[in-house]
Amino acid sequence: MEIIINGEKRGADNVIEVINPFTQRVIDTVPNASEEDLRDAVDSAHRAFMKWKVESADTRAAFLMNWFQVIQIHKEELAELMTMEQGKPLKEALGEITYANSYISWFAEEAKRIYGQTIPASSPGKRIFVQKQPVGVVAAITPWNFPAAMITRKVAPAIAAGCSVVIKPAEETPLTALRLVELAHEAGAPAGLINIVTGDAERIGDTLLGDERVRKLSFTGSTEVGKLLMKKSADTMKRISLELGGQAPFIVLSDADLDKAVAGAIASKFRNAGQTCICSNRFYVHHSIAESFTSKLKEAVAELRVGDGLDQETDIGPLIDEGAYDKVKRHIDNAVENGASLVVGGVVDDTSQGYFVEPTILSGAEDDMLCMTEETFGPVLPIATFEDEEEAIARANDTPFGLSAYLFTQDISKAVRLSEQLEYGIIGLNDGAPSAAQAPFGGMKESGMGREGGPQGIEEYLETKYLSLGL
């Protein structure tokens, strides 16, 4: 496929191969964008911004709703493309397209609700008016695990706010992103409003972040790269939103509804083969119910089918690549070597048909094991036990990360009190799937800054200006 700059497609002689993680064959190529492509992308985004920022909220909303409709028409095709480049099961890919599109429709409506303020002045001869204005050209850098939703979650609020964008999707999954931008143009995107470039990450990052006309960076990916991009944004003092790694604890109190907790564990752990930043990573289960929780979980896990994402029966596809597989294997081996028991699962040794890991449960996990200290990004569920709730909260908070945490209890007072003590941006309270377009997604500590989705999600693309009027 080709990149899109100023509404026009561009190819290149220098290309990057896109690999299907199941067949491990090349399915397409995308351009390795040149310096000239990148400069043109920012030029055209800047020109488009100067026009788009003065368009009415109704015009912005109408374009977004058109884009939403066009995506609806193409959702099966998009889902199939996503499964082919990313590996996730087709039913999950379809779910992701619906989820991705919900950001577009939600922010189409939110475009009309960018309100200012009037503040009483201290002097009777003055009036103070507060306005919101679009921040400018946005650089959106996205990861491979959600090839559609991470694009729309950034682009829809940016466009709704009156900004223009240059997108850089992940090297592993550029095709869904390119197709979404093609569809945006079919839906009537003005030239230059939504540009997309692929290629050398460092070069793209340096060009976009070095350009003072790019006023905002929105990044989702690893904490390591997030920190680097934050430093690179400093010279031109860009606004930044960073949605980085997680290390989510999943706490099950003794009074929890175990069936609900098991369903929540399956939803939060095995979505996208464990490759989401809000996947539960470490389980803390009250010692009195650990055995029954583990045995119910084992039964539920036995239902999950590993295989080709295009097969309708598949629940868990291959991991994205060999590096991901090696990391997951290291975490399992480290846990078992240090005394954890493998209840079920393990890696699939034959990797000729993709890098598969069976849904895996480890019991007897300890806090210093790799699977409890690092983001596994794979379908591994380590269970540790605790004696009292304060201890569980302390252990859950004992990490540099703070994206999502899960808590299962039927005691409403405990639920509120303990949720308030958890140092995380997202709490799944008796809920293993908290993500929603209308909610502010984002983390504390080294999981990043800023929020995506919800009313907070559009604020990230708005500047605040006040007018002090002397009467």
Ligand SMILES: NC(=O)C1=CN([C@@H]2O[C@H](COP(=O)(O)OP(=O)(O)OC[C@H]3O[C@@H](n4cnc5c(N)ncnc54)[C@H](OP(=O)(O)O)[C@@H]3O)[C@@H](O)[C@H]2O)C=CC1
């Ligand atoms: N918070 C989250 O949702 C995610 C967390 N992760 C975590 O991060 C680990 C590594 O995953 P990975 O995909 O490598 O994440 P990265 O942070 O490396 O990649 C995310 C995006 O940043 C781009 N990027 C990488 N380096 C630079 C740079 N110097 N300048 C500009 N852009 C850059 C990548 O481009 P390119 O693809 O071309 O390298 C990609 O588009 C995972 O195993 C997981 O633990 C991963 C994905 C999502």
Ligand SMILES: O=C(O)CCCC(=O)O
């Ligand atoms: O893993 C991520 O980076 C995206 C989280 C998916 C979601 O929105 O739930």
